[in-house]
Structures are given as structure tokens and as C-alpha cells.
Amino acid sequence: MEKSSAAELPAVADTKPSFQVLQQGRQYFWCACGLSRRQPFCDGSHQGTGIEPVMYQAQHEGEEVLFCNCKKTKDGPHCDGAHNAIPGAYQLDDPDSSLNRQIPLRSFNAATSTVALDDGCYVFSTSRAERVQATGMSYCRVISKSQGAIYQSQFHVRAEGPTDFISFGDRHVVLFISAGCGTINIGGEPIKIASDCGVYVRPGEAFQLQPESRLEVFISACPAADEPTFSAEQTSLFDASYPERRVEVDAGKRNEMGSRYFQMLVDKTIGSDVATQFIGHIPESKAAPHRHLYEEALIVLRGEGMMWTQTGRAPVGADDVIFLPAKCTHSLQATSQTGMDVVGVIYPGDNPSINY
Ligand code: FES
Known part of the structure; x- marks a missing residue:
């Protein structure tokens, strides 16, 4: 890695956070300067920069964390999604790539009103489900x-x-x-x-x-x-x-994430400190495969698309709900020219822009 000048620090070590499983009682020193060759941890390269590492101790044995690698987080050492705002960092994927063309469509199960995808992910059709009166x-x-x-x-x-x-x-x-x-x-x-x-x-x-x-x-x-x-x-x-x-939709409260945007609806600012609801828009595109540490329910409001996991995919449209277990590798593609509008509920978590 080239030495960055003081004006460029902290340096961007990577545009994705680092997933770590921590041991209780051990002290971890997160690199805040971006110069360490042992990311996301400090190796002493910060000396002379005026930037110090941040010590972190696990809250419990096996705690899973995402340590910031772009060094632009306001919640160090944790990722706060700031990497998505770095130009070019939010990656898209080609749905017609040779790899993606090999991923088959999965079929609808009328008994469960779902299309089952990988790792417990599924697409639920509310319009075709049996209802309780x-x-x-x-x-x-x-x-x-x-x-x-x-x-x-x-x-x-x-x-x-x-x-x-x-x-x-x-x-x-x-x-x-x-x-x-x-x-x-x-x-x-x-x-x-x-x-x-x-x-x-x-x-x-x-x-x-x-x-x-x-x-x-x-x-x-x-x-x-x-x-x-x-x-x-x-x-x-x-x-x-x-x-x-x-809480109502307000275009003035949008957060950008590459070409996508979202707005927080019900969240901790009004008392919901365990679950977070947001509304988002996805232009015609396919996100690169990624994961979250939270469990997510994604309601499709408008537009059509395709939900992809590693070995299966399913079409999605208005009034379908995508259930995404934590750590399931996935990507959501909007196929409508006008894109897709979605509402998500994540739990536990308060920031839908954190992905890895
Ligand atoms: S090497 Fe980056 S904070 Fe120590």
C-alpha cells in the first residue's frame, strides 16, 4: 500500500466492511487510519499520522461484527454503511452474465404460497395465500x-x-x-x-x-x-x-445508496428500538450479491423484479414479501423500467445500508 499524505487520511482500505467473530475478554484494536496491512486491525502504521486505533472488546463470546474498512464510519469500529456513499463503491451485477444464466428459476409451492430459495430465503405471495377470516x-x-x-x-x-x-x-x-x-x-x-x-x-x-x-x-x-x-x-x-x-414518505429524508435510495419510517427515533422499517426505491438494475447480519422482510409495493440467491431465483411483484434470514447471500434485481418500490423491516438493526 502506498503511503497516503496526511490530507488523504484516513485512507480507504476497502469499500466493504470486514466480518469478524470475536472472543470475549480479548482486546481488538481497529485500524482507524486505513494504512494497516492487517485490516481491519492496527499494525502500528498509524505512527506519526495523529490517528489512533480504537480498542473494542466483544460483548459476548462469538459476537459477530462488521468492522469498517472504508474508515469513513461515524460509528467506529463498526460499519455504518458509509462505504455505499463512496463513488463507484455500490456494486451492481450483470443479470445476463454466464454465471447468472446458470441459476434456475425455482417453482411456486401452492401449499405454502412461497417460492423457496437458498438458506431459508423465500418469496411469499400474499395474493395467492389462504386467508383466515x-x-x-x-x-x-x-x-x-x-x-x-x-x-x-x-x-x-x-x-x-x-x-x-x-x-x-x-x-x-x-x-x-x-x-x-x-x-x-x-x-x-x-x-x-x-x-x-x-x-x-x-x-x-x-x-x-x-x-x-x-x-x-x-x-x-x-x-x-x-x-x-x-x-x-x-x-x-x-x-x-x-x-x-x-410516519409518512418524505422525499427530503432520503438516504442515497449508489443509484438506490431509502427513507427511514418507523425506527428508534419514535421508540422502536428493536425493529426498523424503511421505504426504498431500486432503479432497473441488479445489486451485486451481498449479505446482512440482520433478518429482513422486504415487501414489494410497486414494480417487478427477480430475487436471486446463489443457486436459485424467483420473480417478485407487487404484494409479494421476500423473507431474508441473516447472512443469506442474495441480490434483488428490479426489472421494471420504472424500478421497484419496497418496504423493509429489519431486526435486529437500525441501519438498512449495512451490507457485506
Ligand atoms: S495502523 Fe491504522 S490505526 Fe494503527
């Missing part, structure tokens, strides 16, 4: 522990009349309204809802959907819950210490 609504279970999830569950609800009060006990609940309008009554607090907004429900609160036009709602419970419980009576009060519950 309940007061004012029907629903299907999209993601659950019995379908392979560890951290989160998700249900798709179609509501045409007032529902009972729906509860997921002590879970954090994150909703996305994909169609229709009406009101959500959270513990006696009425909140207007319409398509393309996110809603946050605190642990212990029950909520009722009151449609003015048919509501289509994706409901995530974190940690995972097997089934909702229903009650004709209001069973809880609104927790007024968390007053902000509805």
Missing part, C-alpha cells in the same frame, strides 16, 4: 418461526370493516399501509392512516382498524409472535409518552 378482516401469516424466522413475524391483513382490537402482547408492532385509508385506534387514540405510511404500536397496546376504503396492511411483530389475539373490547390504553406513531 376474523371480524372485519382476513389475514395470512407471511413470516413466523414455523416458516424459519428467528427474530420477527409478519401478517398481511385485508380489512373491509371495523376489526376487533388486535394485540401481539409485549411485542413491538410495526405496520405498513399499502392500500386504502381509514383510522387506526391505538388504545383509544384515533390516528388517520392512508397508503404508504408506517405506524408504530408500543408493546402492550392493542389496536383496531377502521377502514374508510379497503385497507391492506402488513403487520410485523418483533420479537416474533405466533398469532395475534383479538378482543371486541378495548383492552389497553395509549402510551402517551410515545406520541409519534405515524
Whole structure:
């Protein structure tokens, strides 16, 4: 590696973070200057630069971390996704490459309403799934522990009349309204809802959907819950210490990630400190294969595309949900000329731009 001048420091050692499994009790010294030949760790090359390494100790045995290699993180030693903003760093892939042409389409399983891909990843079709009837609504279970999830569950609800009060006990609940309008009554607090907004429900609160036009709602419970419980009576009060519950799309709050962008919806800024919801746009393109340390549910709102894992692929379209276990190598391609709009829920994690 060539010596960088002081003005160029810290140097970019790599445009991807480094995945490490750590030992408890051991001290790790993360290279902050970018000059070490032993990335992501310090080898003493920082001497004379005025930059010091950052010491880190694992929180528990076997802790899995992504150490920043671009050295532009604001959360050192951890990656914060800053590498995606380096020109040319967000890599795309050619869907027609000889390697990709060998990856076959997987077939739809009507019994599970899914196309199964690698490592527990699947594409769920909400439009073809069998539904359970309940007061004012029907629903299907999209993601659950019995379908392979560890951290989160998700249900798709179609509501045409007032529902009972729906509860997921002590879970954090994150909703996305994909169609229709009406009101959500959270513990006696009425909140207007319409398509393309996110809603946050605190642990212990029950909520009722009151449609003015048919509501289509994706409901995530974190940690995972097997089934909702229903009650004709209001069973809880609104927790007024968390007053902000509805988050809307705002083009001024977009984060760029190469040619893609996303906006945070329900996240820790309004109290959801375990699950994070975002809305994103993917132009006609295919991301290079990558992984995340979090589990992800990706709802396709608009546009068509292809979900790729290492040995299989599946077409995706509006109202499909992609379930992605942690560390599953994958890439999502938008095939529509106008691209794809997606909503993601990640858990655990608060930053959808971290990938490796
Ligand atoms: S070599 Fe980079 S901080 Fe020590």
C-alpha cells in the first residue's frame, strides 16, 4: 500500500466492511487510519499520522461484527454503511452474465404460497395465500418461526370493516399501509392512516382498524409472535409518552445508496428500538450479491423484479414479501423500467445500508 499524505487520511482500505467473530475478554484494536496491512486491525502504521486505533472488546463470546474498512464510519469500529456513499463503491451485477444464466428459476409451492430459495430465503405471495377470516378482516401469516424466522413475524391483513382490537402482547408492532385509508385506534387514540405510511404500536397496546376504503396492511411483530389475539373490547390504553406513531414518505429524508435510495419510517427515533422499517426505491438494475447480519422482510409495493440467491431465483411483484434470514447471500434485481418500490423491516438493526 502506498503511503497516503496526511490530507488523504484516513485512507480507504476497502469499500466493504470486514466480518469478524470475536472472543470475549480479548482486546481488538481497529485500524482507524486505513494504512494497516492487517485490516481491519492496527499494525502500528498509524505512527506519526495523529490517528489512533480504537480498542473494542466483544460483548459476548462469538459476537459477530462488521468492522469498517472504508474508515469513513461515524460509528467506529463498526460499519455504518458509509462505504455505499463512496463513488463507484455500490456494486451492481450483470443479470445476463454466464454465471447468472446458470441459476434456475425455482417453482411456486401452492401449499405454502412461497417460492423457496437458498438458506431459508423465500418469496411469499400474499395474493395467492389462504386467508383466515376474523371480524372485519382476513389475514395470512407471511413470516413466523414455523416458516424459519428467528427474530420477527409478519401478517398481511385485508380489512373491509371495523376489526376487533388486535394485540401481539409485549411485542413491538410495526405496520405498513399499502392500500386504502381509514383510522387506526391505538388504545383509544384515533390516528388517520392512508397508503404508504408506517405506524408504530408500543408493546402492550392493542389496536383496531377502521377502514374508510379497503385497507391492506402488513403487520410485523418483533420479537416474533405466533398469532395475534383479538378482543371486541378495548383492552389497553395509549402510551402517551410515545406520541409519534405515524410516519409518512418524505422525499427530503432520503438516504442515497449508489443509484438506490431509502427513507427511514418507523425506527428508534419514535421508540422502536428493536425493529426498523424503511421505504426504498431500486432503479432497473441488479445489486451485486451481498449479505446482512440482520433478518429482513422486504415487501414489494410497486414494480417487478427477480430475487436471486446463489443457486436459485424467483420473480417478485407487487404484494409479494421476500423473507431474508441473516447472512443469506442474495441480490434483488428490479426489472421494471420504472424500478421497484419496497418496504423493509429489519431486526435486529437500525441501519438498512449495512451490507457485506
Ligand atoms: S495502523 Fe491504522 S490505526 Fe494503527
